[in-house]
Amino acid sequence: MPGADKETDLTERIEAFLADLKRGGSGTGPLRGSGEMARETTYLLRRITAQARWSSAGDLMEIIRNEGRRMTAAQPSETTVGNMVRRVLKIIREEYARSRGSSEETEQQESLHKLLTAGELSEETFREHFVHLKANVIEAINELLTELDGTTDNIAMQALEHIHSNEVIMTVGRSRTVEAFLKDAARKRKFHVIVAECAPFCQGHEMATGLSKVGIETTVIADAAIFAVMSRVNKVIIGTQTVLANGGLRAVNGTHSVALAARHHSTPLIICAPMFKLSPQVFTTCSLSLNDVNSCFPVLKILSKVNVHCPVFDYVPPELITLFISNIGGNAPSYIYRLMSELYHPEDHKL
Amino acid sequence: GTSVVVYMVPQYSSIHIAAVVVSMFSTIICGFLFLLVVKRLPEHVQVDDPAVVKRLAKKLERQQIPLRSDYGYKVSLFSHLHQYSRKAPLTQLLSIPSTVIHPSIVRLGLQYSQGIVAGSNARSVALLHAFKQVIRDYTTPPNEELSRDLVNKLKPYISFLNQCRPLSASMGNAIKYIKKEISNIPSQCKEEEAKTKLLTCIDRYIEEKIVLAAKAISKYAIEKISDGDVILVYGYSSLVNNILCEAFEKSRKFRVIVVDSRPRLEGREALRRLVQRGISCTYVLISALSYILPEVSKVFLGAHALLANGYVMSRVGTSQIALVARTYNVPVLVCCETYKFCERVQTDSFVSNELDDPDDLMVTRKGKTQLENWQDVSSLGLLNLVYDVTPPDFVDLVITDLGMIPCTSVPVVLRVKNLDQ
Numbered sequence: 001m002p003g004a005d006k007e008t009d010l011t012e013r014i015e016a017f018l019a020d021l022k023r024g025g026s027g028t029g030p031l032r033g034s035g036e037m038a039r040e041t042t043y044l045l046r047r048i049t050a051q052a053r054w055s056s057a058g059d060l061m062e063i064i065r066n067e068g069r070r071m072t073a074a075q076p077s078e079t080t081v082g083n084m085v086r087r088v089l090k091i092i093r094e095e096y097a098r099s100r101g102s103s104e105e106t107e108q109q110e111s112l113h114k115l116l117t118a119g120e121l122s123e124e125t126f127r128e129h130f131v132h133l134k135a136n137v138i139e140a141i142n143e144l145l146t147e148l149d150g151t152t153d154n155i156a157m158q159a160l161e162h163i164h165s166n167e168v169i170m171t172v173g174r175s176r177t178v179e180a181f182l183k184d185a186a187r188k189r190k191f192h193v194i195v196a197e198c199a200p201f202c203q204g205h206e207m208a209t210g211l212s213k214v215g216i217e218t219t220v221i222a223d224a225a226i227f228a229v230m231s232r233v234n235k236v237i238i239g240t241q242t243v244l245a246n247g248g249l250r251a252v253n254g255t256h257s258v259a260l261a262a263r264h265h266s267t268p269l270i271i272c273a274p275m276f277k278l279s280p281q282v283f284t285t286c287s288l289s290l291n292d293v294n295s296c297f298p299v300l301k302i303l304s305k306v307n308v309h310c311p312v313f314d315y316v317p318p319e320l321i322t323l324f325i326s327n328i329g330g331n332a333p334s335y336i337y338r339l340m341s342e343l344y345h346p347e348d349h350k351l
Numbered sequence: 352g353t354s355v356v357v358y359m360v361p362q363y364s365s366i367h368i369a370a371v372v373v374s375m376f377s378t379i380i381c382g383f384l385f386l387l388v389v390k391r392l393p394e395h396v397q398v399d400d401p402a403v404v405k406r407l408a409k410k411l412e413r414q415q416i417p418l419r420s421d422y423g424y425k426v427s428l429f430s431h432l433h434q435y436s437r438k439a440p441l442t443q444l445l446s447i448p449s450t451v452i453h454p455s456i457v458r459l460g461l462q463y464s465q466g467i468v469a470g471s472n473a474r475s476v477a478l479l480h481a482f483k484q485v486i487r488d489y490t491t492p493p494n495e496e497l498s499r500d501l502v503n504k505l506k507p508y509i510s511f512l513n514q515c516r517p518l519s520a521s522m523g524n525a526i527k528y529i530k531k532e533i534s535n536i537p538s539q540c541k542e543e544e545a546k547t548k549l550l551t552c553i554d555r556y557i558e559e560k561i562v563l564a565a566k567a568i569s570k571y572a573i574e575k576i577s578d579g580d581v582i583l584v585y586g587y588s589s590l591v592n593n594i595l596c597e598a599f600e601k602s603r604k605f606r607v608i609v610v611d612s613r614p615r616l617e618g619r620e621a622l623r624r625l626v627q628r629g630i631s632c633t634y635v636l637i638s639a640l641s642y643i644l645p646e647v648s649k650v651f652l653g654a655h656a657l658l659a660n661g662y663v664m665s666r667v668g669t670s671q672i673a674l675v676a677r678t679y680n681v682p683v684l685v686c687c688e689t690y691k692f693c694e695r696v697q698t699d700s701f702v703s704n705e706l707d708d709p710d711d712l713m714v715t716r717k718g719k720t721q722l723e724n725w726q727d728v729s730s731l732g733l734l735n736l737v738y739d740v741t742p743p744d745f746v747d748l749v750i751t752d753l754g755m756i757p758c759t760s761v762p763v764v765l766r767v768k769n770l771d772q
Contacts, residue, residue, distance in 0.1 A: 199613045199636050202714050205721035212731035219426050219732045220712055220722065223638050224612035224668025228700040228739035232428060254638030257671055260678055305626050307633040311642040 010051045014067060017044055021075040033176050034080045034241070038276045039148050041071070041084040046141045049088075049134065057096040057133060058126035061089055068351045077312070079242045079250075079279045082351060086344040087276070091140045093345055099130040147327070151274035152180045154327035159185035162270065162325070167191040167234045170226075170267075173198035173252045174207040175239025177272045181325075182237070183214050192217045194233065196226050198254055200310070223254055230261040237270045240316075243278045245340050247318030247333030250283055253311055259320040268322040275326050278340055280349040283315045395517045396703050399431045411514070414507035415451045417444035419514045423709050426732045433517070434706040440464045441515050455484045456508045460515035469617075471521040471655050471691060472561055472589050478512070478522050479553050482529060486549050490542070497545050498536045505530070517705055520656035520664070520693040528556060560690040564752035565590055568686050569597045571750050572651070575684060580605040580648045583676075585637075586666050587617040588653025590686050592624055595651075599630050606630070608647060612637040612668045614711040614735060637668050644679045654687040659765060660696040661743035661758040663687075667700075667736045673745035682747045685758075689751050692765055700739040709733035 017040065045064060054060040068085030075081070155177055163169065163185040171178055171193060182193060193216055197204035204220060212218045221229060236258060242250040249255065249271065262269045318333035331339065397403040398421070411418050422436035442461050445452070459481045462468040468477045482505070489504065491497045509526060512518065518526070532552045536545045572594045576582070582605055584591050595607060607630055611618025618634065625632050635643050650672060656664045663669070663685050673683050697703055712733045713722045725731050743758035753764060 197613070197712065199638055201716065202613075202721070205714070208731060209721055209728070212728045215730055217730045217732075219734050221734045221736070222613050222667070222712065223636070224666075224671060225734065225736045225739070227671040227674055228667055228736055229428075229734075231699050232701070253642070254640075256641035257638070257675055260674055261671065264674060305632075306622060309633060309635045309639055309643060311639050314641055 006051045007053070010047060013044065013047065014070075017041075018070060018074045021071060021078060021081065034078075034277060035148065035152065035176070035274070037078060038080045038084050039145065041081050042088070042141060042145055042148060045084065045088045046138060046145075049137055049141065056127050056129050057092055060137070061092055061126060064088060064092070065351055072351060076284070077241075079281060080276055082281070083276055083279050083344075085351065086280075086348045087144060088141060089348045090343065090345050091144065092137055093126075095133060095136045095140060096126055096128075096130070099133055099136065100128065148276060151276070151327040152177055155272050155274060155325055156180040156184035158325055158330065160188060162237075163189055163191055163235070165189050165191065168194060168232055170194045170196065170230070170233040170236045170258070171207065172196045172204065172236075172238050172255055172258050174203035175272070177274065178237055178239045179207060179210055181272050182211060182216060186211075186214055186216045190217075192219070194219045194221055194229060196221055196223055196254070196258065198252060199223055203252075223257075226254075226258055227261045227264075230265050230267065233262075233265070233267055235268050235270060236262045237272060240271055240273050240277065241313060242281070243271070243273050243324065243336060244283055245278075245280045245337055247321065247324075247336040248283070249316040249321065250313050251316055253314050256314040256316050256320075259316045263320050269320060270323045270325060271321060272325045275328060275339070275343065278336065278343060280340060280344060395433055395513070396431055398433055411510060414510055416507055416511045416514060417441060419444075423726065424729075424732050425706070426734050428701060429704070429706055429734070431702075432704060432706050434709065435464070436710065437465060437708045438710075441511070451507055452511055453481075453485050453488065453508065455481045456511060460512050463512065463516040470587065470589055471519045472688075474519055475521045475525050475690075476557060476561060479525055479529075479557055483550055483553050486546055486553075489546070496538055497540075497542060498534050498538065501533050502530055505533075520695075521688075521691045524690050524693070525556065529553065560688060564688040564690070565593050567752040568688065568750050569594045571755055572684070572686060573598045573601060573603065575649070575748075575750075576603050576605060578604040581608065581646050582606070583608045583610060583643070583647045583650045583672070583681075584621060585610045585618070585650075585652055585669060585672050586612070586615070587621040588686070590688070591651045591653045592621055594686065595625060595630065596628050599628055606632070608633045608635065608643055610635055610637050610640065610643075610668075610672065613714075614707075615666075617666070637671065640672065640675050644675055644681060647676070647679075647681050650676045650681055650683045652683065652685050654685050654691060655738060656691050656693045656695075657685075657687050657749065657758075657761050658697050658740070659692075659694050659762045660698070661761055662697055663741040663743070663746055663749075663758065664693075664697070664738055665741065667739045670700075670739045670741040670745070673741045677745050683745060684748045684750060685741075685746050686750045689753055689764060689768065692761055692768070694765060697740055700736065704739075705737040707735040707737050709735050711735050 048064060048067060049060060052060070052063050054063060064085060068082060071085070072082045159181045169182070169191060171182075173196070185191070193211055195204045195208045195211070195218060197220055199222075208218045208220045238251065238255060238258070240249045240251040240255070244250060259269055321333045324331045324333060324336065394403055394407050408418050419435055419441050421434050422439065423434060425432075425434050440461055441464060442457060445457065459468070459477055462477065463474065468474055485505070485508070486501070489501060491500060509518070532549060536548065540548070568590060576598045580603075582595070584595070584607060598605065607625055609618045609622045609625070609632055611634065613636075622632055622634055633643070652663075652665060652669055652672065654663050654665045658664060676683050695703070709732075712735055713720055713725070722731075722733065725733055746758045749756050749758055749761075751764070756764065
């Protein structure tokens with residue numbers, strides 16, 4: 001039966017994706033960038049919308065929510081997966097509201113009038129069936145995919161507004177967004193980049209080789225020298241794994257020290273992060289698995305008698321951050337909560 | 352000059368002329384005083400000045416010591432410093448057997464340049480032992496005085512050691528002391544007597560300034576360690592290790608967190624020694640500092656030198672630890688013997704520093720070395736700093752053998768020491 005084939009095909013794809021997630025996040029730095037992760041998740045969600053059996057928006061949302069829960073459980077440190085699920089849920093809500101004819105504005109506004117009169121209104125059950133809902137949702141998801149494709153370019157286009165000639169810019173570890181940002185600015189301006197190598201995996205080395213290939217003057221320093229050279233740095237531009245709802249960051253290990261050193265020298269700290277990294281989750285860190293620890297510290301024969309800590313992420317509070325550069329422009333950390341309310345519906349914050 | 356002035360302004364009275372003359376003389380005298388008081392800038396921070404480099408090359412040629420050449424692309428901010436490669440030690444350029452340099456000095460130079468002897472206390476003690484050997488093997492040539500000839504004999508050795516690795520502040524102070532002792536030998540003293548006198552002086556210096564000072568500092572520091580403390584240390588400082596081991600012997604209950612950093616990874620040595628004694632330890636890299644600091648109750652740091660404006664010169668990374676500890680309101684205690692106090696002043700880590708072999712930053716993971724051919728890429732540079740300076744507002748207390756002082760009291764101690772001498 002064709003229907004059953006489609007279903008098994010879909011479940012196979014979902015299982016393959018989950019297995020990939022479980023394998024991918026061992027902490028050796030993401031095997032794939034978060035941009036790719038976001039795109040893969042959105043493709044899968046589009047496929048679920050197209051192929052799964054559902055009759056009303058409520059059913060679809062239930063299906064997506066269940067799959068989303070399984071995906072985030074497979075790899076809790078990869079937050080872009082959960083973010084995309086929430087975006088799609090918000091898309092479904094919007095399309096449903098549009099099909100029903102009620103404007104989204106009145107739905108979302110929390111006015112005093114609404115609070116007082118809301119008691120008798122029926123709950124939104126999303127049970128109505130609309131013929132074109134599926135097509136609309138898929139079209140909206142396609143728009144989301146186009147947005148995802150263009151994020152790095154959108155951020156890189158803003159580079160010339162922020163980097164002037166003869167600057168010394170510091171960056172930490174490896175971020176594809178920051179690499180594209182700096183390469184774009186290097187086409188027109190001459191500046192120096194100092195890359196902190198970010199032990200134990202030293203992803204900074206890859207970043208430095210990438211930048212020096214396009215002719216940017218790059219220097220690699222050890223993590224310990226960050227404060228020592230910070231007095232000569234004009235700007236610190238870094239990427240991040242996740243942007244939290246309060247404007248804080250969940251970034252690679254060592255970023256908090258960089259942020260503190262930048263604040264001490266009053267150096268602006270600029271974060272290049274696309275919007276799909278914005279997450280309503282609470283900050284949690286995770287540690288490296290035992291295999292990775294053994295590969296990072298090979299000569300420590302007394303490891304059995306000693307506690308070794310290898311956290312993967314750092315929390316950076318919003319007071320230390322100067323600016324967020326995302327695909328929709330530059331924003332202060334104090335404005336992030338508002339952007340988040342536009343991207344996700346409050347009921348979806350907990351999947 | 353005076354006559355020209357008189358000729359050119361005949362209508363001015365003699366008082367004016369006298370005033371001009373006096374001012375000219377006073378500027379000349381001030382110039383002399385300036386030259387006397389301010390020390391000449393050391394050579395190893397003037398690598399970008401070709402005149403200085405030529406002068407050094409001539410001096411080394413006279414002393415028959417080979418000149419070490421710089422290696423690799425230097426970051427422009429540090430073009431005034433040397434950058435050597437460990438794979439090309441100076442001893443390879445020496446002729447064998449070397450007639451000018453004593454073999455124990457050659458061995459010491461090699462140990463310095465390969466990093467076998469590292470740490471300011473270890474280097475100073477090794478230097479003093481090598482000098483003792485030199486003095487034992489020394490014979491005064493005829494028609495020469497020991498007090499002057501021995502000092503001249505030591506000069507090429509010091510240049511050689513400087514070429515192998517720039518001298519540390521503690522070594523500089525030790526050398527000053529030895530030179531002073533040698534020049535104070537009265538001329539009627541017999542050679543054997545003079546030599547035994549010098550040897551006992553050196554032994555006493557080591558005993559007083561290093562060994563006993565360490566005991567005194569431990570005594571003060573142990574007062575600051577209470578039961579249940581979680582102490583953070585950075586890298587390997589012989590003094591701080593000593594303090595922790597003694598505190599453990601006096602049955603204080605504490606645990607230690609050792610912070611380490613690439614590329615030297617000296618913390619592993621500290622970890623090994625502490626674990627051998629039975630102290631419970633945790634090991635992290637410096638990037639995990641913000642993660643581990645909420646657990647810490649005190650930070651103990653060692654120092655390479657204490658500068659006269661209160662800045663602490665220590666292994667690179669120390670200032671970062673002090674900064675983050677200050678943010679988390681954790682007290683930072685620096686332990687330093689008084690013989691490491693230095694009259695230099697410095698405000699940043701650029702003007703006077705040491706650049707280590709840049710190849711150390713390369714790392715091979717999973718069979719791939721990212722920066723393998725960094726020399727071929729013209730716009731890529733590797734920077735391996737050795738020291739950095741910590742501002743005094745990050746340091747809460749300095750524990751020395753003279754007691755516990757704030758960072759800003761360093762010039763007071765220096766003045767007291769100078770008066771003693």
